[in-house]
Amino acid sequence: MSVxxxxxxxxxxxxxxxxxxxxxxxxxxxxLPMVFFAIYSFGFNAALVIFTAVVSCVLTEHVLCRISKKPxxxxxxxxxxxxxxxxxxxxxxxxxxxxxxGGVIAIAMGKFLFGGLGxxxxxxxxxxxxxxxxxxxxxxTTWYGAxxxxxxxxxxxxxxxxxxxEPIVDGTTGxxxxxxxxxxxxxxxxxxxxxxxxxxxxxxxxAILIILGGLYLIRRGFMxxxxxxxxxxTVFVFSGLLxxxxxxxxxxxxFMLLSGGLMLGAVFMATDMVAxxxxxxxxxxxxxxxxxLVVVIRIWGGLPEGVxxxxxxxxxxxxxxxxxxxxxxxxxxxxQKS
Amino acid sequence: xxxxxxxxxxxxxxxxxxxRHTFRHGVHPPENKEDTNGLxxxxxxxxxxxxxxxxxxxxxxxxxxxxEGQEVVRGQLLAEADGYVSVPxxxxxxxxxxxxANVPTISGKMVPGIYLEAAPSSTQELIEGEGVxxxxxxxxxxxxxxxxxGIVGLGGAAFPTHAKLKIPEGKHCDDLIINGxxxxxxxxxxxxxMLEQPxxxxxxxxxxxxxxxxxxxxxxxxxxxQDAADFLSGRLPDDxxxxxxxxxxxxxxxxxxxxxxxxxGKEVPSGGxxxxxxxxxxxxxxxxxxxxLLPHGRGIQxxxxxxTGPGVNKKGNYLIPIGTPLRYALDQVEVNGRISEVYxxxxxxxxxxxxxxxxxxxxxxxxxxxxxxxxxxxxxxxxCIKCGACVDACPLSLNPSKLGILAKFEAYDEMAKEYHLMxxxxxxxxxxxxxxxxxxxxxxxxxxxxxxxxKAS
Numbered sequence: 003m004s005v006x007x008x009x010x011x012x013x014x015x016x017x018x019x020x021x022x023x024x025x026x027x028x029x030x031x032x033x034l035p036m037v038f039f040a041i042y043s044f045g046f047n048a049a050l051v052i053f054t055a056v057v058s059c060v061l062t063e064h065v066l067c068r069i070s071k072k073p074x075x076x077x078x079x080x081x082x083x084x085x086x087x088x089x090x091x092x093x094x095x096x097x098x099x100x101x102x103x104g105g106v107i108a109i110a111m112g113k114f115l116f117g118g119l120g121x122x123x124x125x126x127x128x129x130x131x132x133x134x135x136x137x138x139x140x141x142x143t144t145w146y147g148a149x150x151x152x153x154x155x156x157x158x159x160x161x162x163x164x165x166x167x168e169p170i171v172d173g174t175t176g177x178x179x180x181x182x183x184x185x186x187x188x189x190x191x192x193x194x195x196x197x198x199x200x201x202x203x204x205x206x207x208x209a210i211l212i213i214l215g216g217l218y219l220i221r222r223g224f225m226x227x228x229x230x231x232x233x234x235x236t237v238f239v240f241s242g243l244l245x246x247x248x249x250x251x252x253x254x255x256x257f258m259l260l261s262g263g264l265m266l267g268a269v270f271m272a273t274d275m276v277a278x279x280x281x282x283x284x285x286x287x288x289x290x291x292x293x294x295l296v297v298v299i300r301i302w303g304g305l306p307e308g309v310x311x312x313x314x315x316x317x318x319x320x321x322x323x324x325x326x327x328x329x330x331x332x333x334x335x336x337x338q339k340s
Numbered sequence: 341x342x343x344x345x346x347x348x349x350x351x352x353x354x355x356x357x358x359x360r361h362t363f364r365h366g367v368h369p370p371e372n373k374e375d376t377n378g379l380x381x382x383x384x385x386x387x388x389x390x391x392x393x394x395x396x397x398x399x400x401x402x403x404x405x406x407x408e409g410q411e412v413v414r415g416q417l418l419a420e421a422d423g424y425v426s427v428p429x430x431x432x433x434x435x436x437x438x439x440x441a442n443v444p445t446i447s448g449k450m451v452p453g454i455y456l457e458a459a460p461s462s463t464q465e466l467i468e469g470e471g472v473x474x475x476x477x478x479x480x481x482x483x484x485x486x487x488x489x490g491i492v493g494l495g496g497a498a499f500p501t502h503a504k505l506k507i508p509e510g511k512h513c514d515d516l517i518i519n520g521x522x523x524x525x526x527x528x529x530x531x532x533x534m535l536e537q538p539x540x541x542x543x544x545x546x547x548x549x550x551x552x553x554x555x556x557x558x559x560x561x562x563x564x565x566q567d568a569a570d571f572l573s574g575r576l577p578d579d580x581x582x583x584x585x586x587x588x589x590x591x592x593x594x595x596x597x598x599x600x601x602x603x604x605g606k607e608v609p610s611g612g613x614x615x616x617x618x619x620x621x622x623x624x625x626x627x628x629x630x631x632x633l634l635p636h637g638r639g640i641q642x643x644x645x646x647x648t649g650p651g652v653n654k655k656g657n658y659l660i661p662i663g664t665p666l667r668y669a670l671d672q673v674e675v676n677g678r679i680s681e682v683y684x685x686x687x688x689x690x691x692x693x694x695x696x697x698x699x700x701x702x703x704x705x706x707x708x709x710x711x712x713x714x715x716x717x718x719x720x721x722x723x724c725i726k727c728g729a730c731v732d733a734c735p736l737s738l739n740p741s742k743l744g745i746l747a748k749f750e751a752y753d754e755m756a757k758e759y760h761l762m763x764x765x766x767x768x769x770x771x772x773x774x775x776x777x778x779x780x781x782x783x784x785x786x787x788x789x790x791x792x793x794x795k796a797s
Contacts, residue, residue: 007680008679008680008682008692008693008694010681010693010694011692012779013685013687013688013689013690013768013781014687014688014769014771014772015681015687015690015708016525016772017718018367018369018773020729021775022722022776024775025725078722117723118723119722119725120723121723226728275725278726280726280728280731281731324742329731331737331738332364332607332610332736333607333608333610333736334610334760
């Protein structure tokens with residue numbers, strides 16, 4: 003028996019062999035079908051927008067790590083996720099310079115300012131998008147119809163708008179199902195919504211692909227299923243109640259579920275582990291609050307879509323949920339003081 | 341249950357946990373028991389040199405009663421108990437005391453001990469003392485017998501068993517739980533003891549029932565040892581109220597508190613002991629040892645140890661004399677040349693060995709050897725992403741994520757006061773599941789010792 007060196011470490015000497023990197027990578031995998039579908043339905047424009055968002059996020063993360071003299075963290079895939087999510091929430095013909103700016107803001111303000119991965123109070127992609135929405139209200143509500151014939155042959159002029167200029171609004175834009183309903187009282191067929199045959203942000207249109215991506219992550223144990231479940235159920239029940247009271251004035255619950263960014267938000271954004279509560283009951287409460295806010299903003303608010311603000315507000319209260327909702331510690335019977 | 345909704349619903353908790361026949365949370369590490377669980381216990385040869393630390397138990401060190409150069413017979417008393425929480429030490433082999441000097445231990449500390457040279461032709465013969473007859477002995481006589489036999493918890497804790505069996509004034513014991521869970525991966529010691537020493541176990545239970553005054557005894561066994569459960573169930577004696585209960589496999593079910601919850605549906609109060617819920621838990625190998633030693637008044641001089649792991653050629657369950665040097669034991673089982681880590685105990689709670697010159701002590705339940713191929717260090721520690729895996733793993737429902745963050749800020753008092761740090765029994769489930777490779781339980785160990793020091797000063 004020859005022994006060179008004995009390694010010593012304190013127990014446990016086994017690990018489950020899972021890493022943060024792996025989890026993040028699988029989230030990227032789960033979003034790829036949505037990315038491909040976005041490119042398929044909106045053409046080159048969407049490809050450019052998503053690509054720019056990812057490049058901008060990863061680049062910002064790398065540069066900021068260098069500036070703060072820390073090893074770069076782009077290898078953990080989290081900046082890639084933020085980039086993809088940001089790209090998917092933008093209109094397919096969003097100007098690239100604005101997209102790039104959004105990525106910088108998402109990483110710098112949404113993530114780095116708080117201390118980087120693990121410390122972000124809000125979903126970084128949504129922080130980026132919220133600021134874009136405030137800064138460029140016209141561009142971010144300029145939609146583009148799906149499956150246009152020239153989508154693989156031409157690039158929309160708006161996409162290539164020169165930095166710091168507003169884009170020229172194009173004649174081929176299409177209203178999203180939510181704005182059509184909000185401002186014109188027109189509802190869209192549920193099957194069109196499910197299969198993504200409608201206009202909208204690049205990645206929010208196909209509910210089915212989003213659900214499949216979510217199921218993949220849930221099956222792998224990388225996503226807390228309670229969050230999308232609580233959000234979607236709340237939206238369904240709340241809007242179902244309204245629909246039952248007055249079917250003419252209020253949209254059907256199925257329309258509410260499948261339209262807009264709800265599916266994408268509930269499955270891929272509200273589930274950001276860092277910005278959501280940690281206990282099972284906590285995430286259910288968090289989901290219910292987000293779901294209720296979505297319905298309230300969509301129906302009574304001034305905006306056609308409220309998922310982004312609902313999730314940001316949910317993120318804001320999630321530390322408070324964690325403070326109030328804790329598991330009862332073994333061997334104690336009293337509610338802990340918080 | 342979650343505290344936000346439920347205040348005092350212990351009864352509902354009890355029903356729910358009883359129904360599930362296990363405890364909340366926990367983890368499922370790979371078991372890796374199949375290499376050794378089918379191998380019968382084999383007797384190990386005597387090492388030419390036996391190294392015995394005088395203190396192999398928690399509590400006061402024993403007092404030596406032998407001198408250098410003295411010849412001793414196997415089973416002879418070498419050191420006597422010094423106080424109540426202390427046990428004597430017996431000679432594991434017939435031979436000559438070569439030296440009384442400091443000996444190395446697993447913690448790296450040198451402690452007073454004995455170097456015992458085995459006589460070249462030493463036999464299994466051993467000295468017997470005065471036996472304790474369970475029919476006639478009083479509870480206190482049984483406790484004295486347990487102490488005189490030098491018995492400590494063989495599951496790894498090494499706490500003097502008689503001190504644990506002593507029911508405090510004003511308390512009573514209803515349930516005697518025999519712990520045959522063995523939830524640590526790789527280890528099959530208790531499994532083999534249950535399959536091979538049923539009569540010793542039942543005899544031990546007779547003594548334990550009498551000394552604790554318990555109304556019944558339950559042998560708790562995890563479902564991955566169904567053969568042992570069936571074997572014992574088929575041999576239950578009629579004269580004592582004992583049953584066998586099988587619980588689902590889950591780590592750390594072998595912890596006293598978890599086992600009590602799994603079997604009885606009760607929770608031991610925070611900071612309390614099993615006796616607070618009228619239960620006493622004794623390891624099954626310890627029980628067998630009591631049943632084997634007490635009738636003859638012998639002292640403990642050997643124990644069953646699983647030696648296993650990818651680095652071992654002759655894996656198995658061995659009956660090994662206490663004090664056998666680790667290096668000798670590993671030579672006997674033919675250890676692979678590329679060994680990189682050796683643990684005493686299982687891989688979840690065992691202690692890594694830094695020096696092969698230490699010896700096997702009463703509390704050693706297993707030796708696991710890993711080669712450099714299996715050992716992989718996480719390349720980097722990520723920040724906590726609050727995935728909640730640790731929260732859903734902690735058997736005590738603590739919040740390791742929050743505790744880990746507080747530990748980094750050195751907020752030890754807040755950890756203890758607000759987040760029940762001192763309840764943590766360091767099972768390591770949190771570190772095991774953490775995808776960010778944060779050394780959570782390691783932080784908590786350190787934090788606990790700091791809190792204890794602060795309290796003491």
